[in-house]
Amino acid sequence: MRLPILLSATAVVLAAASPHAKRAAIDDCLKEAKVPVTARNSTQWKTDAGPFNDRLAYDPVAVAIPTTVEHIQAAVSCAAELGVKLNPKSGGHSYASFGLGGEDGHLVVELDRMYNVTLDPETHIATVQPGARLGHIATVIYEEGKRAFSHGTCPGVGVGGHSLHGGFGFSSHTHGLAVDWITSADVVLANGSLVTASETENPDLFWALRGAGSNFGIVASFRFKTFAVPQNVTSYEINLPWSNSTNMVKGWGALQGWLLNGSMPEEMNMRILGNGFQTQLQGLYHGNSSALKTAIEPLLKLLGAKLSNVKDYDWMEGFEHYAYTNDIDVTDPDYNQSETFYSKSLVTSALPADVLKSVAEYWIKTAKKVTRSWYIIIDLYGGPNSAITRVAPEATSYAFRDPKKHLFLYQLYDRSFGAYPDDGFEFLDGWVDAFTGGLDAEQWGMYINYADPRLDRAEAQDVYYRQNLARLRQIKKQVDPAEVFYYPQAVEPAEA
Ligand SMILES: Cc1cc2nc3c(=O)[nH]c(=O)nc-3n(C[C@H](O)[C@H](O)[C@H](O)COP(=O)(O)OP(=O)(O)OC[C@H]3O[C@@H](n4cnc5c(N)ncnc54)[C@H](O)[C@@H]3O)c2cc1C
Ligand SMILES: *[C@@H]1O[C@H](CO)[C@@H](O)[C@H](O)[C@H]1NC(C)=O
Ligand SMILES: *[C@@H]1O[C@H](CO)[C@@H](O)[C@H](O)[C@H]1NC(C)=O
Ligand SMILES: *[C@@H]1O[C@H](CO)[C@@H](O)[C@H](O)[C@H]1NC(C)=O
Ligand SMILES: *[C@@H]1O[C@H](CO)[C@@H](O)[C@H](O)[C@H]1NC(C)=O
Ligand SMILES: *[C@@H]1O[C@H](CO)[C@@H](O)[C@H](O)[C@H]1NC(C)=O
Ligand SMILES: *[C@@H]1O[C@H](CO)[C@@H](O)[C@H](O)[C@H]1NC(C)=O
Ligand SMILES: *[C@@H]1O[C@H](CO)[C@@H](O)[C@H](O)[C@H]1NC(C)=O
Ligand SMILES: *[C@@H]1O[C@H](CO)[C@@H](O)[C@H](O)[C@H]1NC(C)=O
Numbered sequence: 001m002r003l004p005i006l007l008s009a010t011a012v013v014l015a016a017a018s019p020h021a022k023r024a025a026i027d028d029c030l031k032e033a034k035v036p037v038t039a040r041n042s043t044q045w046k047t048d049a050g051p052f053n054d055r056l057a058y059d060p061v062a063v064a065i066p067t068t069v070e071h072i073q074a075a076v077s078c079a080a081e082l083g084v085k086l087n088p089k090s091g092g093h094s095y096a097s098f099g100l101g102g103e104d105g106h107l108v109v110e111l112d113r114m115y116n117v118t119l120d121p122e123t124h125i126a127t128v129q130p131g132a133r134l135g136h137i138a139t140v141i142y143e144e145g146k147r148a149f150s151h152g153t154c155p156g157v158g159v160g161g162h163s164l165h166g167g168f169g170f171s172s173h174t175h176g177l178a179v180d181w182i183t184s185a186d187v188v189l190a191n192g193s194l195v196t197a198s199e200t201e202n203p204d205l206f207w208a209l210r211g212a213g214s215n216f217g218i219v220a221s222f223r224f225k226t227f228a229v230p231q232n233v234t235s236y237e238i239n240l241p242w243s244n245s246t247n248m249v250k251g252w253g254a255l256q257g258w259l260l261n262g263s264m265p266e267e268m269n270m271r272i273l274g275n276g277f278q279t280q281l282q283g284l285y286h287g288n289s290s291a292l293k294t295a296i297e298p299l300l301k302l303l304g305a306k307l308s309n310v311k312d313y314d315w316m317e318g319f320e321h322y323a324y325t326n327d328i329d330v331t332d333p334d335y336n337q338s339e340t341f342y343s344k345s346l347v348t349s350a351l352p353a354d355v356l357k358s359v360a361e362y363w364i365k366t367a368k369k370v371t372r373s374w375y376i377i378i379d380l381y382g383g384p385n386s387a388i389t390r391v392a393p394e395a396t397s398y399a400f401r402d403p404k405k406h407l408f409l410y411q412l413y414d415r416s417f418g419a420y421p422d423d424g425f426e427f428l429d430g431w432v433d434a435f436t437g438g439l440d441a442e443q444w445g446m447y448i449n450y451a452d453p454r455l456d457r458a459e460a461q462d463v464y465y466r467q468n469l470a471r472l473r474q475i476k477k478q479v480d481p482a483e484v485f486y487y488p489q490a491v492e493p494a495e496a
Helices: 009-015 019-032 043-048 069-082 134-145 159-164 203-215 245-260 289-303 315-323 353-365 425-436 457-479
Strands: 062-064 086-089 107-110 117-119 126-128 182-188 194-198 218-224 233-239 268-275 279-285 307-313 340-348 373-380 408-416
Touching: 019 062, 019 069, 069 086, 069 107, 069 182, 069 218, 117 134, 126 134, 134 159, 134 315, 159 203, 159 218, 182 203, 194 203, 203 457, 233 289, 233 315, 245 289, 245 353, 268 289, 279 289, 279 315, 289 307, 307 315, 340 425, 353 425, 408 425
Parallel strands: 062 107, 086 107
Antiparallel strands: 117 126, 126 218, 182 194, 182 218, 233 279, 233 307, 268 279, 268 373, 340 408, 373 408
């Protein structure tokens, strides 16, 4: 392993050097350390250095493609020694292209060649390499032991970014976030050393990783605990008659009261999906359809609505239903899905009447007139029976665990075919303002897994991490003071 020399003379010289000199130095260092790389301008470069969000393409100084932990360590040492910023890329699904650095000139450590998953038959602990995608992990641990852990719906999303910053999906009301299932991790630090982080080993680092993991090192191996899958899951929809803002305020208010007062059973998982064509509840019940029908009856009465599209599934069919693809077990390094979009997120408390009204009016009067392919997803995230807010607020650096403050998680997404228009941004900005304008700062935040790159660094750190930011900055100062792991919204080291 190369010995790191933080802020060495070489680093200072290179910081001012031309992009060409920087590139040559990094190429030489990686070559000498025998780290595999993707050839610039090759077909493979297009997928390894390509973004998921086509609006945000960047030009890395080099792309390393490690197949061993030693390769990862050597790549980090090269970057530290030469003063080049570095970012790991797992599934590459960051909305802000942070796996590519979120700007030009970074060394990208493309982890997707490292996707092995094994399940220990006795402890039911899954050991997961850092470039595994969610669909592959779900497939392996289901096939080997009928086990699972909670995570999101898209099979191509990488475990690295997803689980280190939250990870919400159709098991989260029942079983919490992906981050809650991590029991330990092996981490390559900025000085190239490899350490284990868990409740008992390097506990500060373990705390920081579980919510803000992109700032402190590269997780080179994850251990996740798992749960036994339920025999049956049931998907369902409920169309909402929210064609005008009066109906919407009434219906949303009723749904919120139902969620707040503990009427949503733990086994139920649900979200509102709204787009230009429809507004509906969609869910996955962890149990069979007869149990679902009994459990949901009071809500149907309350909303004056009907169940539709009820489907009994086994576990993997339930995952496939919301994956919207049959291509679940993805391990292909040529994976190249992408779209052009802008997205914003929110986590909020219950909404007071005036906020509900301004949000609903924006939805009906403004959003419904936008002809691009937009959607809003409102996850029924918290409430007394949610596994997410049962975890103590200070247990992990993930910031949104207060049963009184964190009820809904939102994703606002606006996609274009062709270039995204310059006047597009104000659409989602305005919608978010309709929420935050009537809430106190402690009643809302934003979710870095749906990163909004238009926030400046100070604002981004505040809304993503809120009460946990100060401690994160202290830990950053200890483990990465030179900011080797940097992107435009990265946690800043605490001042000396
Ligand atoms: C189609 C799609 C569907 C999605 N669905 C959901 C969903 O259902 N629920 C949900 O919660 N989110 C969802 N997301 C958001 C997703 O969770 C985030 O974009 C996530 O950060 C992506 O992780 P990644 O590894 O694929 O991304 P990357 O771009 O590879 O990484 C994201 C960030 O994590 C860092 N990182 C990656 N690997 C490591 C590592 N090993 N160690 C340290 N840092 C690392 C990167 O440097 C970067 O800063 C979805 C995104 C997309 C595009
Ligand atoms: C790669 O392509 C760019 C332009 O697309 C060109 O300027 C550069 O010389 C090429 N580099 C190599 C190594 O072929
Ligand atoms: C994944 O596991 C297979 C089989 O055990 C092994 O041959 C391969 O080298 C492993 N890949 C990595 C990147 O560790
Ligand atoms: C809203 O829509 C409902 C039916 O969908 C209708 O009965 C009601 O009059 C409408 N209210 C307003 C203010 O338009
Ligand atoms: C919760 O609220 C719903 C709808 O307002 C109501 O029907 C139900 O009785 C309430 N339950 C409890 C336990 O308060
Ligand atoms: C459905 O699940 C319930 C338990 O939640 C069980 O009692 C019942 O037998 C199941 N019904 C069928 C048809 O499997
Ligand atoms: C429900 O679970 C039972 C027991 O695992 C299984 O045999 C049955 O196929 C499942 N139903 C569906 C529709 O998948
Ligand atoms: C993505 O990969 C598929 C399969 O290899 C290929 O057919 C398609 O053209 C690629 N798309 C892009 C945009 O490169
Ligand atoms: C690497 O950094 C960690 C965290 O700052 C520190 O504890 C460790 O001693 C360092 N290791 C070396 C070899 O410098």
